[in-house]
Amino acid sequence: MDPEETSAGHESNLPAPRPARSVLFGLPPVGNRYPGAVRVALALAIPAAIATLLGFGSASLLVGLGAFASIYGEGRPYRSRWKAVGIAATALTILSFIGASVGEPVHRAIAEGAPTVLLVFVVLIMAVVVSTCAFTVDALRLGPPGAFFLLLTTEISSVIATPVQPPVEVAMWTAIGGINAVVVSMTGILWAPRAVERSAVQAAVSAVAEYTDAQAAYAPPELTRDKRHAAALRLHDAWQCLYRGAIVGKDHPLTRELERAQISMARAISDDHDPELRADPAFDVDEVGAHPPLPDPTIRYRFLRACNPSSRASVTALRLSIACMAAGTLTVLLGIDRPDWAVIAAAMVLHQGPDRILGTYRGIHRIGGTVLGLILLGAIYAWSPTGLWLVAVLAVLMAGIELFLVRNYGIAVILITALAILLGAAGGAHGTVQHLILSRMLETAIGVVVALVVLWTVGRGAHRRTLIWVDERAGSVLFKLLTEIRARHYAPQVNWSELSELRRDLDFELRGSAMAGIDAAHNEPEWASQQWRTHTELHHLGSDVLHRLWFGTQVSRSHLEEWESRYLRSGSV
Structure with missing residues (x-):
């Protein structure tokens, strides 16, 4: 394919700013x-x-x-x-x-x-x-x-x-x-000691239902996209709320309900053929991904x-x-x-x-x-x-x-x-x-x-440095995580839960990379389009790894080898 055509294809999938009218005069539901x-x-x-x-x-x-x-x-x-x-x-x-x-x-x-x-x-x-x-x-x-x-x-x-x-x-x-x-x-x-958590979970469940209903009804792409982003944002807020409430990891009804909503979201995303989503699974700060967000790293x-x-x-x-x-x-x-x-x-x-x-x-x-x-x-x-x-x-x-x-x-x-x-x-x-x-x-x-x-x-090229820097950080954490996964294949007893800190850091860095990608795409779409393939491949790979580890699926040798190969091809090293 001609390089100019490739660049144009990536640019067409770049995140675009919300229309001025909706930002200046809109009242989105929150x-x-x-x-x-x-x-x-x-x-x-x-x-x-x-x-x-x-x-x-x-x-x-x-x-x-x-x-x-x-x-x-x-x-x-x-x-x-x-x-x-x-x-x-x-x-x-x-x-x-x-x-x-x-x-x-x-x-x-x-x-x-x-x-x-x-x-x-x-x-x-x-x-x-x-x-x-x-x-x-x-x-x-x-x-x-x-x-x-x-x-x-x-x-x-x-x-x-x-x-x-x-x-x-x-x-x-x-x-x-x-x-x-x-x-x-x-x-x-x-x-009502758990009213905040209950409200956050209910909002997430309702938002996911609206997204899946829009898919089933073959709603216009713009409407479906808005519903997807709203569902992802509500899910992210609900998970962070449960983390702060210290009930994730416990057999709590709210956690089970949110996990079911997350699985429904993952299935809906797998059936979503929006070009925007195919370009970047962590397309927006809303964290449109199949796996739930992890808690933030330490303040330090x-x-x-x-x-x-x-x-x-x-x-x-x-x-x-x-x-x-x-x-x-x-x-x-x-x-x-x-x-x-x-x-x-x-x-x-x-x-x-x-x-x-x-x-x-x-x-x-x-x-x-x-x-x-x-x-x-x-x-x-x-x-x-x-x-x-x-x-x-x-x-x-x-x-x-x-x-x-x-x-x-x-x-x-x-x-x-x-x-x-x-x-x-x-x-x-x-x-x-x-x-x-x-x-x-x-x-x-x-x-x-x-x-x-x-x-x-001031700092006209700062968005370039930020995107490159944060993608390198995400790539570095991903490399450490893959290395630890490989080491566990040679251990007599595999304990995947020990990877929680690296998973948490990778999730945090990928969210930072998503925000940096949006800033770069808004500030200089021509330059961002040249970086978008590497940027999105890193997100695809990171999201796949986090998704499999979150849902407790065993990581086979073939999966690990595929991930390592994709990592090398992505240019993250």
């Missing part, structure tokens, strides 16, 4: 998020209402900074939820103190006549915070909401601290909100592997550092009073990864969401709620953020904009409404433009 929205709202409303009734005034609304911690626990079983929310609450408290400790002396000095260039110190701290947090979130693959609320807490704290409301007081209110977030997030354990493994200039986490952190510093400094040089808001805008575009297409969509969401959020803010200011009414408004905004954060980023930005400014106003940080709206629009535009310039110019 399961029932209403209970989580209620919990998030109560995490803010309960302590804020009590403090307001006790006469602490608007400063008590800063418990909302700690209430952000509850968002980090949603979707996790109670066994691990308390830890996730507790760690988030601790981080938010520390960052509120850091932000306030930097912002208070800077703003006080400027008020006393010092040059506004001192605001660059605030910008620097924010850039360091968001880069560090984004690196950690990406390295550990913690998923939404990512590093954004950590940065938002730092930003709000930096502008509300005053001599009357010192950093210690800001951190105290944040801690109160965080403690309440832990309590509210865990209340469900009292009457995940963090240290990301400490490489070619890792996705490193690329994201580098771009964030440059964009946040540039946007904030430019705002200071232009004489605009709030460079922190430009930093926030830049971070919202870049903190979720290096995909240029999706990053551009986020930029559009940020600008449009900010404009609509400021309109919403103007309506709230016209109403001028105080006391418990203001607490209720903030609680509704928090609930809305939880509902839309993973469904439509633009709608979430509308609510985040209003919430952030209202919380910041608790320290009397804003002037007139007209000045606030105009300056926030200008600062947002600067932040988004700078972020998009950085996204499209």
